[in-house]
Amino acid sequence: MPPxxxxxxxxxxxxxxxxEWGQAAPKEGVRVPLTxxxxxxxxxxARMGEGFFVAEMVRDPGRxxxxxxxxxxxxxxxxxxxxxxxxxxxxxxxxLFPDLxxxxxxxxxRVAEGGAPARFQIEVPSxxxxxxxxxxxxxxxxxxxxxxxxxxxxTERRNTEASLRERKARLRALFEGMFQFTxxxxxxxxxxxxNQAALAFGxxxxxxxxGLKFWDTGWWVGTPESAARLxxxxxxxxxxxxxxxxxxxxGAERNAVIDxxxxxxxxxxxxxxxxxxxxxxxxxxxxxxxxxxEKEGRLRLAVQGARLGVWEFDLPRDCWRLDARxxxxxGLDLPAETWVPASSPVLHAWFASIxxxxxxxxxxxxxxxxxxxxxxxETEYRIPRPGHAWNWVAQQALVVExxxxxxxxxxxxxxxxxxxxxxxxxAELERLVVERTRELQEIQSRLAHxxxxxxxxxxxxxxxxxxxxxxxxxxxxxxxxxxRPADPENVRRLARLAGEAAARGSAVTQRLLAxxxxxxxxxxxxxxxxxxxxxRDILRHTLGTGVVVRVEAPAxxxxxxxxxxxxxxxxxxxxxxxxxxxxxxxxLTFAAGTDIVERDGSGTAGGxxxxxxxxxxxxxRLSVSDTGTGLPLDVLARATxxxxxxxxxxxxxxxxxxxARGFAEQSGGALHIESVPGRxxxxxxxxxxxxxxxxxxxxxxxxxxxxxxxxRRVLLxxxxxxxxxxxxxxxxxMGYVVLPAGSGPAALALLDAGTRPDIVIxxxxxxxxxxxxxxxxxxxxxxxxxxILLTGFATNAxxxxxxxxLSGSFSMLRKPVTAEQIAERVEALLANxxxxxxx
Numbered sequence: 001m002p003p004x005x006x007x008x009x010x011x012x013x014x015x016x017x018x019x020e021w022g023q024a025a026p027k028e029g030v031r032v033p034l035t036x037x038x039x040x041x042x043x044x045x046a047r048m049g050e051g052f053f054v055a056e057m058v059r060d061p062g063r064x065x066x067x068x069x070x071x072x073x074x075x076x077x078x079x080x081x082x083x084x085x086x087x088x089x090x091x092x093x094x095x096l097f098p099d100l101x102x103x104x105x106x107x108x109x110r111v112a113e114g115g116a117p118a119r120f121q122i123e124v125p126s127x128x129x130x131x132x133x134x135x136x137x138x139x140x141x142x143x144x145x146x147x148x149x150x151x152x153x154x155t156e157r158r159n160t161e162a163s164l165r166e167r168k169a170r171l172r173a174l175f176e177g178m179f180q181f182t183x184x185x186x187x188x189x190x191x192x193x194x195n196q197a198a199l200a201f202g203x204x205x206x207x208x209x210x211g212l213k214f215w216d217t218g219w220w221v222g223t224p225e226s227a228a229r230l231x232x233x234x235x236x237x238x239x240x241x242x243x244x245x246x247x248x249x250x251g252a253e254r255n256a257v258i259d260x261x262x263x264x265x266x267x268x269x270x271x272x273x274x275x276x277x278x279x280x281x282x283x284x285x286x287x288x289x290x291x292x293x294e295k296e297g298r299l300r301l302a303v304q305g306a307r308l309g310v311w312e313f314d315l316p317r318d319c320w321r322l323d324a325r326x327x328x329x330x331g332l333d334l335p336a337e338t339w340v341p342a343s344s345p346v347l348h349a350w351f352a353s354i355x356x357x358x359x360x361x362x363x364x365x366x367x368x369x370x371x372x373x374x375x376x377x378e379t380e381y382r383i384p385r386p387g388h389a390w391n392w393v394a395q396q397a398l399v400v401e402x403x404x405x406x407x408x409x410x411x412x413x414x415x416x417x418x419x420x421x422x423x424x425x426x427a428e429l430e431r432l433v434v435e436r437t438r439e440l441q442e443i444q445s446r447l448a449h450x451x452x453x454x455x456x457x458x459x460x461x462x463x464x465x466x467x468x469x470x471x472x473x474x475x476x477x478x479x480x481x482x483x484r485p486a487d488p489e490n491v492r493r494l495a496r497l498a499g500e501a502a503a504r505g506s507a508v509t510q511r512l513l514a515x516x517x518x519x520x521x522x523x524x525x526x527x528x529x530x531x532x533x534x535x536r537d538i539l540r541h542t543l544g545t546g547v548v549v550r551v552e553a554p555a556x557x558x559x560x561x562x563x564x565x566x567x568x569x570x571x572x573x574x575x576x577x578x579x580x581x582x583x584x585x586x587x588l589t590f591a592a593g594t595d596i597v598e599r600d601g602s603g604t605a606g607g608x609x610x611x612x613x614x615x616x617x618x619x620x621r622l623s624v625s626d627t628g629t630g631l632p633l634d635v636l637a638r639a640t641x642x643x644x645x646x647x648x649x650x651x652x653x654x655x656x657x658x659x660a661r662g663f664a665e666q667s668g669g670a671l672h673i674e675s676v677p678g679r680x681x682x683x684x685x686x687x688x689x690x691x692x693x694x695x696x697x698x699x700x701x702x703x704x705x706x707x708x709x710x711x712r713r714v715l716l717x718x719x720x721x722x723x724x725x726x727x728x729x730x731x732x733x734m735g736y737v738v739l740p741a742g743s744g745p746a747a748l749a750l751l752d753a754g755t756r757p758d759i760v761i762x763x764x765x766x767x768x769x770x771x772x773x774x775x776x777x778x779x780x781x782x783x784x785x786x787x788i789l790l791t792g793f794a795t796n797a798x799x800x801x802x803x804x805x806l807s808g809s810f811s812m813l814r815k816p817v818t819a820e821q822i823a824e825r826v827e828a829l830l831a832n833x834x835x836x837x838x839x
Contacts, residue, residue: 048076050152053073054070056147070089104122189213190212201252256283313397329417355382400413525559539588554592560622573660575624582627586628592621640657714737
């Protein structure tokens with residue numbers, strides 16, 4: 001939109017053109033004489049600093065739009081446009097400057113027709129990013145189409161004004177935002193300016209405050225003393241001093257305490273011309289300081305009550321300061337609350353007196369704070385006390401100041417506390433805990449043994465029955481062999497029957513040893529189906545004729561990983577509980593299956609719920625079910641609690657199910673009980689899978705064909721002549737050369753005489769020198785000599801021998817043992833020894 005012409009020059013009278021520039025004849029007979037000669041006029045316009053041109057309005061015949069033609073231009077026009085007069089005169093504005101706006105031509109037309117002079121500002125892109133101030137006047141002629149224009153480049157002035165406006169806005173923003181309260185005073189205290197924050201706080205306006213004396217503005221909480229103090233401060237600042245103090249001011253909604261100051265402003269001659277009042281609201285700060293002082297007071301009381309000593313460490317100065325209690329705790333002979341260099345003899349000697357075991361730990365704690373960026377420091381150390389005693393001191397500290405540039409710690413503040421009594425009490429408590437733990441372990445061991453013995457007692461009748469059957473078969477077969485020596489076929493058959501009966505007896509004794517906790521206690525892969533079969537054979541005579549024992553185990557069941565002896569005890573106890581729950585008889589079922597637990601949040605395996613404690617993986621599930629009376633819900637909820645029993649006084653320990661659950665969980669599995677009153681109970685146990693179905697190689701002692709061996713020299717030691725003779729003949733039939741000895745000293749005499757057997761096979765229990773002592777003495781003579789211990793009863797000495805089996809040159813076999821089993825173990829040990837020689 002074009003700017004509106006201003007009223008400069010008043011109304012113009014149209015004039016008739018004389019055809020020459022500078023001469024004008026008024027229209028309608030009105031004529032204004034020209035008093036200045038044309039030559040003087042031209043000289044005047046030539047010297048003008050403003051651009052000047054005279055033009056006449058024309059109409060473009062092709063486009064029928066307004067235009068104007070240049071008739072005269074002055075030198076300033078040429079300078080401002082960069083065009084010479086001969087390039088301009090006679091040409092039109094649209095031809096020279098195509099980017100002139102249409103409103104400009106309309107404005108010039110109105111002026112040329114005798115309208116009022118026009119004044120406006122315009123930018124012409126074709127002349128660069130410049131702004132011009134333009135004044136257009138009518139030039140009176142007979143046609144009414146001419147006009148004169150004065151124009152000036154005002155770009156720099158515009159930029160300067162814009163810069164001044166911006167600076168003023170910035171100063172105003174600074175004035176408003178620098179302080180919460182600020183203004184401007186004359187040296188006599190008259191208020192010239194106040195920022196909006198100050199006015200708004202007091203609920204005042206500039207009209208009612210500007211021009212008043214500063215102490216009469218209504219901000220101040222009025223007391224004669226405060227007014228006098230303010231007048232004195234103004235006078236002091238007017239004299240050139242910087243004045244600062246705290247004062248209370250009145251607000252529209254609340255009063256406030258401000259940090260008030262008066263700053264003098266001087267002119268170039270050094271005279272004070274203004275005073276700048278500045279204020280910062282410190283009300284909350286004062287409240288916080290008061291609250292902090294109160295907290296510090298309470299903290300001092302708490303520190304005193306807790307018997308804490310306070311200390312500081314100034315790192316740049318390398319100085320320490322301790323209060324009286326800290327000095328008493330540490331035993332330092334220094335003045336309280338006084339900075340002492342760390343290099344002082346007293347501190348140096350004190351540092352050196354710290355217990356050697358604690359000094360490095362304390363130094364490392366300081367290092368983490370001083371060198372590694374730590375924020376807190378905490379340590380305990382011992383310092384000497386008279387009488388060769390040690391006192392324990394606990395120190396804690398916090399970095400409270402750091403270098404703003406490097407982040408290095410500058411000051412630590414901490415506390416010290418004498419914890420000697422606590423340490424002594426802790427040591428006593430630890431001793432009591434160790435003692436009590438040992439007692440509890442002994443009690444638990446006795447209870448576990450008692451539980452096992454209870455199970456053993458339950459088995460006693462069935463074991464005696466089975467063992468008598470074994471003895472009957474062995475004795476009968478031996479008598480028949482003795483009476484029929486000339487019948488080889490019957491002798492072999494009877495010998496085989498006697499061997500099978502002896503194997504059954506061996507299995508019985510091994511189970512008895514396991515139940516008595518005399519076997520190896522470790523988790524091993526086991527064939528669950530075979531385990532169930534063995535228990536069925538024992539329990540069918542133990543539980544009574546009214547209880548039918550069933551076994552349900554699939555052929556492809558993987559081996560379970562658990563301690564066999566403990567598992568057998570658990571299963572026997574569960575079977576005994578099931579029998580008690582079926583006083584009129586019933587069915588006891590041992591069942592097994594495989595569960596693959598996939599953790600999806602539901603705790604299921606193949607759609608079947610499993611205990612939530614089981615991790616993802618493969619598990620063998622063993623269950624013992626009965627058709628008895630079942631358990632009520634309240635009893636079921638407490639069934640696995642230690643010492644909880646429903647059998648009555650003296651009839652149960654209440655540890656059976658608790659130990660079963662603990663055993664299953666310690667083995668990486670779980671236990672779960674399901675019961676319905678009147679319909680029976682099922683106890684399920686889960687154990688991790690150890691491999692594919694079938695017997696584990698660790699338990700596979702089936703008779704197997706042993707390949708013929710080369711002539712191996714075996715030193716066989718046993719104090720029982722019958723066992724020694726039978727074992728010798730067994731080994732000789734396997735192809736070994738046997739060197740028999742009836743005692744440990746006799747065996748050592750053979751070694752000392754130069755006999756060089758390939759392996760030693762010794763009984764564990766012999767009078768005088770047992771098998772372990774013999775093997776140790778033999779190894780002193782020949783460290784590489786392999787050895788095998790034979791025993792029918794395991795003790796601590798045998799357990800030591802079992803540990804030795806891990807070395808590859810030391811092993812143990814339990815009696816009774818076949819020749820094939822001895823040969824297999826001999827070949828394994830000799831193979832290991834040969835492999836060791838090659839390496």
